[in-house]
Amino acid sequence: MTCCPHCQGADRFFNQRVAAADLRRYQRRGPTGTTGRLLGALTSTGVAGMTLLDIGGGIGVIQHELRAAGVTEITSVDASRAYLALARREAERRGYAADARYVHGDFVALAGQIEAADIVTLDRVVCCYPDMEALMHHAAARARRFLGLVYPRDGWWMKLGVAILNISPRLRRDAFRSFIHPTEAVEGIAAANGLRKTVHHNDPFWQVVLFAR
Template sequence: MPCNCCEITDSQFDESRAKDDITDYRKIGPAKQTKLILEAVRYLQLKNASLLDVGGGIGAIYHELMQDVVSNVIHVDASSAYLKVAKEESVKRGKVDFIKFIHADFTDVEKEIEKTDIVTLDRVVCCYPDYRALLTAAGKHSKRALVMTYPRETWYFKITLGIINFFQKLSRDPFRVFIHPVYQMESLLNILGFSRTSTKRLFVWEMSLYEKEAI
């Protein structure tokens, strides 16, 4: 479904970026922050789980997790180039029949999408202005856990992102990057019934695992 978010992200995450990402993935495997998500999901010791990967890019998370933890996947992405590459890789791996690919802004289509055991957002909240809408929709779709990575909320990254956004504006590119307040993202997920059970940090990225509290 075409949307404003898709137009913006389609031009940002285009074919050449998707090709570069899949080439890197085939050469060296998942990126460091993606590995943190994989570790967190594996820590839950699930089998035959369902996964909703919002903004999954080339699909590294599920290409990996379909080897041992996940049996079916929904990949919603605002980038058609990423979806195309993710689908090609899934065909190569013989898993394409177990994956639904949806080209959309997740917040626009969330009502049509079923709940899954796990929801992942790897470097996605930082591409989206309305983190409340995105995380509320993501949280409502998770039966068991939500795992995400986002930039660390430090003064030096805030300045860096300010500079990046300034040049984006100067070049009339509508795409922006965001450091959303970690405390507020956590409060929102707490209201939706999740508790943070693990956080790990790299230089730029932070990973948090949120597990659904037993009712």
């Protein structure tokens, strides 16, 4: 396990209580919102027989849904032990845990140990990591066919909202923060790694982007 102070903060923030609530919501409603939109973009390409690297995948919504769509092998890397435990438990319940690998820690620090996959996903992860450039470079380099992102729009209203959101951890002296990274910079790193944008959807707060190689 390798975890920087920021990721240790994420481990505390995304704890057992948060993870259990996320799992209950998913079991009631299935994939919704921007996650559902990203899944739709991926499954429309035909994912049967592909492999998946899900970075910061939480309780594993993308993993479970893409496995049902035909993905064969899954690697989940997350800074939250609670999320990883529930993702594994749900995979066991669905009967595919033997085809999944669960890695706890900072993906950037662990990247040299993580193999490339046909599909790499970061669903609301770019906004939870301070070094966007390193995160995106390592993720894009490991995407053999597709890179799927959900991350915040970089409008002023989002910057204001995140500044307010970060007041509480700052007062607690917690290292975890949320971030708004420039869209142009995120997309530029994907392009520099040989990926072209094929899907881009904006809602008022988030953007869903699929890049293909």
